[in-house]
Amino acid sequence: MTSLWLIRHPPVALPAGICYGVSDVPAIALTPDRIAAMRASLPVATRIVSSPLSRCRALACALARPDEPPILDARLREMDFGDWELQPFVHIERDLIDAWAAAPWDFLPPGGECAEDMRRRVLSALQEHLAHAPDALALVAHGGPLRVIMGQLLRLPREQWLALPCDPGSLTRLQLDDTGARLLQSD
Incomplete structure (x- = not known):
């Protein structure tokens, strides 16, 4: 049985209404109390993997x-717009x-990638890291990739994935076993 923590980055320091994905924009730092609470949620032996x-x-x-x-894995980066x-x-x-x-999974933004391509690379990373993880794995990533992971593991229809809650600075815990995944915590 594996515990999986999905942690979204803090809010970004950009004005509202700006499209960003793979752009390396700065984040607004979480408070020390919030970081301490997140750290306290993770078992000592947690492997942490992050978008770079x-x-x-x-x-x-x-x-x-x-x-x-942390292990840095470019496959966990956000969609390229x-x-x-x-x-x-x-x-x-x-x-x-x-x-x-109208077609969020198949639409290709000019010069970018479609969400289906993002889905494939993210699930490839998930499979690899779960295969090599101890009993606890934390993934620090972006809203799109984390929704893909949640949707896949919770066996939801793909049409529901992009609407899953995943606020900046949030932590979601899933318990994985041979029968699938259960959502244990989301904040």
Whole structure:
């Protein structure tokens, strides 16, 4: 049986309404009390794996034991929105936003990747890290990848995955066994 913690990076230091995915934007630091509470939730032997983007990496380093730094895995990065990166949503053509909303898994933003490609790489990373994890694994990542992981492990229809709750700075705990996953904690 494995305990899996899914930890989303803190809120980003960008104005509301800006599209960001793989852009390495800074995060607003969590309070020391919040970091201490997260660290206290994790068993001592937890392996921590993180997206390499600084908004995740900084939190992963704060949670990791000094003798075991987090493992960085680029497959856990957020979706690449290509030409939309760091653009205000109001400047993106409305017909493209509508096409994305109509087919969120298959739509390819100009110069970016589709959510289906993100899903495949994230689940590949999950499978590999679960195979090599001790009894506890923490993944520090982004909203899209964490929703993919939750949806897959909870065996939800793919159409529900992108609506799963995953607020910035949140921690979700799943218990995994041979029969599947159970949601134990979400804050």
